[in-house]
Each structure stands twice: as structure tokens, then as C-alpha cells.
Amino acid sequence: MKNLISSIAILGIAANLLVSDQSIAKSSKIEEFTVVGNEPFWNITVTKEGIVFKLIGEKQQIFPYTAPLPAQGRPIDKVRVYQLQGKGRNILILNKVNDCSDTMSDNKYSYSAIFIMGNQVLEGCAVKK
Template sequence: MKNFICCVALLGFGANLLVNSPSTANEFLINSEIAQTIKSEEFIARGTEPFWSVIVTKKGIVYSSPDVQKQTFSYVPPLKAEARPADLVRVYRLQGKGNNVLILKKIDSCSDGMSDREYPYSAIFILGNKVLEGCADKK
């Protein structure tokens, strides 16, 4: 009987450590937030007439179009709107010659004009003197 009581006491003590262990729950939340932040930085913006796309990842930002040779820019963290949710507006300043900028804004829906697909972001891509408008989605 004493052995049984000791086992129950030890099991209860061990369970209490697991339930009240902040590191396990916090590690999960922190890792989930990091994964979400990394994922939320990956976008595909695209437009029609003319056709173009910009892929944003931590590895780089790539612009492509059937008319132009693919251009790759270094990834830079986006500017965000002051006093607004971080996911509302993102402005990527692309390094290189000219004023190259990608602006993504979360909206109710954006249509590419060619398909029935609705996108959650509008996109404006400025490459030198060229301004392209389209839609974007998280990758």
C-alpha cells in the first residue's frame, strides 16, 4: 500500500511539472510565431496586360515578365504603415538603379481581370519609370 501511495504521489508531481511547464507551451507559441512570420513574408504578386510577376521570399525578390529578362533583388524587410496592423500595408524598397518599389495592401478582394480568382492583396510594382498594377497572395 505504501508503494502504491508513493507511485501515485510521484505521478501527480510529474504531471504537475508537465502541466505547469512554461517552456513547452512557450516554445510552441514562439516557434509558431516565427513560422508564421517567415511564411507571412512570402508573397506572389502578379498582373495582366502586360503579364508580370514578383515573388518575394527571404532569399530574394524576383521580377519576371515575358518581355523582360528576369531581375533579382536582395530581400529587404518591408516598411509597414504606422499605427496599423503589420499585415495591412507592406512596402518593399528594391535596391538597384532607379526607384524600384513593390507595394502590397491588404484589401477585401482583388481581381486579376482574367480569371475568377480573388486575391487578398492589391499590388503596385514600380520598376524605374514603369508602374504595374496587379494582385497578390501569400505564397
């Protein structure tokens, strides 16, 4: 419940963000993540080249993104908000937690994740690569 309330608060903050037109420079240090979720099964890979989204049974989508924003007054490692460039206001939010379970395996992850693409909101877990 505590994580749900935190996620809802983060969604409210993220909904008010404006997309910056400054893209990630490929030469800058980028922390890479693997994000997974189920019902439906989906995954995301955060790389220097972009954010790669894959929903099972559909073609993968690659989004360029701006440098992740931290929550106000928090270090970047606590909350990261990625604003994906392209059509719509697509957002990936990674929130550091004690542990996140994908509910399908015994794997534990150190981040919870919310991915918003258009009217679709997906919830999952993430880990640094």
C-alpha cells in the same frame, strides 16, 4: 475607386521613403507572396532570397530588399512596402483588401499590389504562399 485612392495615398508615402542598408537576413521569418498582373503580363515572387520580377518576354530580375515597412499606425499585414535594392528607386507595395481580381481569371486575391520600377508602374494582385 476606394482602392485607387488608397493606392495613390500609399504611393505618396512610399515615394518619400529612404532605402535602408539593412538587408533581410535569410534566417529571419519571411512571409512569401506571389504577385500577378496583366496588360502587360508580369509576376513577382517574394522569397527569402529576394524579390523575383518577370515581365513576359523579358529576362527575370532578382532584387535584394530590406525588411518591409508598414504604413504608419497600421499593422504590417495591412500594408507592406518593400524597398528593392539596386539601381533606381524600385518599390513593391502590397495592400490588404477584401478581394482583388486579376481581370483575366476567376481567381480572387487578398492583396492589391503596385510595383514601381524606374518610370514603370504596374498594378496587380497578390496572395501569401
